[in-house]
Amino acid sequence: MGLSVEVGFLADLIANDPEGAEFAFVDFERMDEALAEKGLEPLDEPTTGEDWSADLLGYSGLHALREVSGYVWKGRDIPRGILLDGSQTDLSEDLATEFFEHLSGRGNFTLIGKAFRQIFKAKEKPKLPPFTHLNIHSDCDGYYVPVAFETPIVPKRVTSDSEHLWPLGSVMRLEAELAQLARHLEIPADLRHDDEQLHALIDAPDRTQIAALWTAQPIATHSLLVLREACARSLRTGAAIHFC
Incomplete structure (x- = not known):
């Protein structure tokens, strides 16, 4: 099975699949509600315009890139002798675990750190990972x-018919993360x-x-x-990036 990345999804549905567009409008309403919970402005998703899409190298291609991010997070050299093909997920899974420990307030603290937290009843969360x-x-x-x-x-409330929307990502933050990884991978600015x-x-x-x-590491x-191209198109057009 493949994974496609699309920008202009709603406009494409309106033009070519009006029935499907009705379901997409509901998704965008749910996302607006979630943004409002955080005090953020609603989306202004374009309903007309050009649709763009590109295929990743299956789900494994995405996992290869996520594993690269795990190497960078751990401060380890990205390997040359091993092709990251998406089957290696140890470091990216550790990163995800760290994120959920950040949300819950738990973390792997030293014995001294735990003692100080108990003495002073410290409530700080583990640091948000990159x-x-x-x-x-x-x-x-x-x-x-x-x-x-x-x-x-x-x-706060996730229903069975909206769980496919979450977690919701920010294009701006994704673009910044990709820029950092591109520097580590020594990717030219004009490579496509x-x-x-x-x-x-x-x-x-x-x-x-x-x-x-x-x-x-060509897969990652x-x-x-x-x-990166999806982020650029999203920021230029105002349309969301959709995984499908």
Whole structure:
């Protein structure tokens, strides 16, 4: 199964699938309600305009990029000798665990830290980890919206017919996370997801020490480039990014 990233989803449905658009309008109403809970302005999703979409390399392509973010979070070198293909998820799963411990107020504190917390009844939460908008999001559904907020949003009340929307991501925060990962992967600013050299490297990654790191991790690089272009289009048009 594949994973597509689309910008202009609602406008496309209105033009080509009016019945489907009715269900999408309900989704956008739910997202507006969740944004309002956080004191944020409602969405202004375009109802006309050009639709753009691109395919990731399956769900595994997204997981490869998430694992790269785990390496960066841990301060470890992104490997050259191992192709991250989406089957390695230990570090990205640790990052997700850290995020939920941040939300709950739990964390892995030292014995001294725990003693001080008990003595002073400290209530501080574990620090919010980086790359949460990339990692704390469905890998097959949901949206990123062009609204700035720090933590992925889940409303107070989640119903079975709206659970596919959550957590809701911010395009601005996702773009910033991708920019940081692009620096670590040494990705050129003008490289695109449909670059012929990139697709050739997916089958035969470059393991030389002198080549840019992205040539050793082309699967993660491809995912980053698709998402980077989606962010640019979303911010330019005001349309949400949709995973489908």
